[in-house]
Amino acid sequence: MSEPTRFGGRGHTDDLMSFLSASPTPYHAVANTAERxxxxxxxxxxxxxxxxxxxxxxxxxxxxxxxxxxxxxxxxPHTPFRIVGAHTDSPNLRVKPRPDSGAHGWRQVAVEIYGGPLLNSWLDRDLGLAGRLSLRDGSSRLVNIDRPLLRVPQLAIHLDRSVSAEGLKLDKQRHLQPIWGLGDNIRDGDLIAFLEESAGIAAGQVTGWDLMVHSVEPPAYLGRDEELVAGPRMDNLLSVHAGMAALVAVSGGDLPFIPVLAAFDHEENGSQSDTGADGPLLGSVLERSVFARGGSYEDRARAFAGTVCLSSDTGHAVHPNYAERHDPTHHPRVNGGPILKVNVNNRYATDGSGRAVFAAACEKAGVPFQSFVSNNSMPCGTTIGPITAARHGIRTVDIGVAILSMHSARELCGADDPQLLARSLAAFLEG
Structure with missing residues (x-):
């Protein structure tokens, strides 16, 4: 089966859009990945x-x-691994331990800022609420109110004339608390009681929660020729979806490596958790796989020494209105194929040998690729790549897909790039 046929061209992107819609939180993304x-x-x-x-x-x-x-x-036991690394979390607004608040006849939900979202992108947008509910019996339940439930209303320009001259200034504590109804009698437990009823859970059974706000506007093709896709959480569910598709595509074959998908949480706030890339999860799984096949510590060392990880995350496409913010000789374009991310100060883990590995995979898949490097005058972001390399001693390469509006509630990518990424990842996993 040819690479384009295997990933269905735009059919892969259609499936990505469904995956994005069904995955408003990391917990939903993981559940949907597991189901597939x-x-x-x-x-x-x-x-x-x-x-x-x-x-x-x-x-x-x-x-x-x-x-x-x-x-x-x-x-x-000493067979090396080929790993696609990604992350499931996205910057957003997350519900506080005491969520019920309000003033002046408005019911509001108290939220905390997670990661580094573009705050203005959450204003005047129809928002749902989703996440994980922890129950009194020790179990947990996913919940998704995927309808217009909340809204963060922006102040009318008539009440802030300075915004035209000085720009929008948002106080993270005061200006981003969404409204979800009317009433002066604000009681602790109202929001959780509403979620219990919505999820069919008996009253008083929810004792903990990890809840977050999401835009309910579905992903959509955009542009004259529909060559673009607008949607939420592309950073970084686009890579999770591509890695999952690639892993499924290569499984069952006679492979020289053990293909792996590792999708972590908490990348947007530093990866330091038991489910983050800086935690023990990946190393524990790889080691146990070696030992379960009768391996020794020597086999583990040999397997890790031959292992390569592609850390796949979104990167910045050249912005037509801000081209001066990009390196003048590196202008990644949407639908130009995946990007190879390089930073000599090791904010990305790519080196020359890693470039060769990715170039070989793209050549095998018949996929073009581009290089990304930051403007020397601009700070460079980072990924799970350097963390994975340093924590596990694994050769790691940072790649991804070029997008616009990164960290917005709604991001923009090329409609062809998701399947081009999946094809390159499959070729990499096959060796």
Whole structure:
């Protein structure tokens, strides 16, 4: 099967848009990924159980993170891994421990800023509420109110004439608390009681929550020829979806490596958690896979030494209105293929040998790729790439897809780039 056929061209992008809509939180993204892997023959393994060395597809879930891998027939304990790394979280507004607030006849929800969102993009937008509810019996339940429920209203220009001259200035504490109704009798527990009723949970059973706001506007094709896609959480569910599709596509083959998808939570605030890239999850899964196949510490060292990770995250396409903010000789364009991200100060993990690995995968897949480097006068962002390389001693390469409006409630990418990324990832996983 040819690469374009395997990923269905625009059909892959159609599926990405469905995935984005169904995944308003990291917990939903992980659940949807697991469901798709199950349909492809993968089976969940519990971290608390003993593992065996059997062949086939397996995955581990932990909160908003998932690690999935496929053990080919005849894989040795020292067989290296090929890893696609990504993250499931996006900058947004998250509900505080005491969520019920309000003033002057308005009911509001108290929220905290997660990551580095473009704050203005959350104003005057129809918002839903989704996340994970922890119950009194120790279980948890996903909830998704995917309808217009909340809104962060912007102040009318008549009441702030300075905004035209001085620009919009938002106080993170005072100006971003959404409204969700009317009333003066604000009681602790109103929001959670509403969510219990919506989810069919008995009153008083929710004792903890991880809830976040999301735009309910669905992804859409955009442009004269519909060559663009606008949608939420492309940073970085676009990479999670492409990595999942690539892993499923290569599984079942006679592979020289063990292909892995590692999608972490908490990248947007530093990755330091049990489900983040700076936590022990990936290393634990890889080591246990080696030992389950009868391997020793020497086999583990050999496997890790031959392992390569592609850290896939979105990057910046050249912006037509702000081209001076980009490096003058590096202008990644949407629909130009995936980008190779380079920073000599190791904000990205790519070096020359890593470039060669990615170039070979793109050549095998028949996919063009572009290079991204920051303007020397601008600070450079970072990814899970350097963290993965440093924590596990694994050769890592930073790549991704070029987009506009990164960290907005609604981002923009090229309609062809998602399947081009998936094709390059599949070629990489196949070796």
């Amino acid at each position: 892997l199950e349909k492809a023959g993968f089976r969940q393994v519990a971290e608390t159980d003993a593992w065996d060395g059997s062949t086939g597809g397996k995955y581990v879930l932990r909160g908003g993170a998932i690690v999935a891998w496929y053990v080919p027939e005849g894989a040795e």
